[in-house]
Amino acid sequence: MFISYRTMMPAILESLSELKDEVLLIGGLADEPANQIAFGGDHARSAGTFLTATPYKPTEGADVYAAVSMDQIAARELGKQTQLTSLELGVESNAMVGSCDAGASCAYTNTIAWRTPTTPLPVERDPRAVFERLFGISGSTDPAARRARLQRDQTIVDAVSSELQRLELTLAAEDRHKVSEYADAVQDVERRIRIAEQQSSRELPLVDEPAGIPDDYATHAKLLMDMLALAYQADLTRVSTFMLAKEVSGRAYPEIGVSDSHHPLSHHQDEPAKLERLYKVNEYHFQQFAHLVKRLAQTPEGERTLLDHTALLYGTGISDSNTHFHDDLPIAIVGGRAAGIRGGRYVRHPLGTPLANLFLPLLDNFGIHLDSFGDSTDRIDTLT
Secondary structure, three states: OEEEEOOOOOHHHHHHHHHHHHEEEEEEEEOHHHHHOOOOOHHHHHHHHOOOOOOOOOOOOOOOOOOOOHHHHHHHHHHHHOOOOOEEEEOOOOOOOOEEEOOEEHHHHOOOOEEEOOEEOOOEOOHHHHHHHHHHHHOEOOHHHHHHHHHHHHHHHHHHHHHHHHHHOOOOHHHHHHHHHHHHHHHHHHHHHHHHHHHOOOOOOOOEOOOOOOOOHHHHHHHHHHHHHHHHHOOOOOOEEEEOOOOOOOOOEHHHOEOOOHHHHHOOOOOHHHHHHHHHHHHHHHHHHHHHHHHHHOOEEOOEEOOOOOEEEEEOOOOEOOOOEOOOOOEEEEEOHHHOOOOOEEEEEEEEEEOHHHHHHHHHHOOOOOOOOOOOOOOOOOOO
16 A cells, blocks of 8 residues: 655646645555446446446346445435435436447446435436425525425325325225335425424525526536535535536537547547547546535534535546546545545555445445445555
8 A cells, every 4th residue: 555645636636726635535446346247338337336336237128236326325324314315416318218338228327326226316417406306496595485385395295194094094905005105205205394394494595596407518517516515505415426427428528629529539549639638528527526625615514614524535437448447446535524534645555456445434434334335355444
């Protein structure tokens, strides 16, 4: 293992230079489960195993089967205390059906979050839909508008609960089980409304509901990042994933001088001109992430900041897009000081160390202990 203390950020990460002491760079980690799937393209293998650390079932149909992802392990516990269990965001397509990469289901390429082995969680890309999920159709973060919306929601839930009780009296035993499952879902809605009522008095920036999806990439990404920051600030959720680009993305970025589609450009064949343009795209993506980091760093949370209480994992399941290698992945952990995470360093582990060995101590730091996860072999001990 090799550790160095950074006085400067790598050029591609320069947009976080002012917060370099919050950034822990980690090298040597590998997503070996991606190499164990003899089906589909490497991009599906990358996204489909990135947070599960487990090979998925090869299929291009709806019969997908992967594993519960690390974020959803956290969401099962942390989500008990929040209105939303988790939030899945992204800038590109959220299609869950069809074939997207050499015969692999789109579910494996277009999300990294899996609630169960058969339940991939699609990303939401519409800022307006995200706002309504967080704050309802109140149209604003104004506390009075939020409380009025919650009262309407509670009235509807009360009516549904009453009807379910009457319905159960008329059903056969085999049908009561189905109604009972539905009643459990209604009770979960009631739980979230109660939590929302407790949180509705939290002081938030006054924000109006967004109109829709912006055409400009940076505006779109930053608007979603702002929604996520609001969700954390209001404690509406404590777990999220965000895909700045989907696998096999065909998006071009003319606003930064890159007219090539992202995926073909990533197969750069070591051509200097292509590498320069790919560098611009990667730097552009990181700049959007830096927007979120700075928002959290500027938001007080108790005696510290929201960033101190938040650990952000930034990375990808492919290290060299030209060769599709799944080892020596570019991984960064940002924030998390309140959980003991120490930035300002580059830590290099032996090549081939499972990425899952990082997930275990990350979960530990937030009070969630697992003996093993995916292909883990140990816990890395360099977060603190």
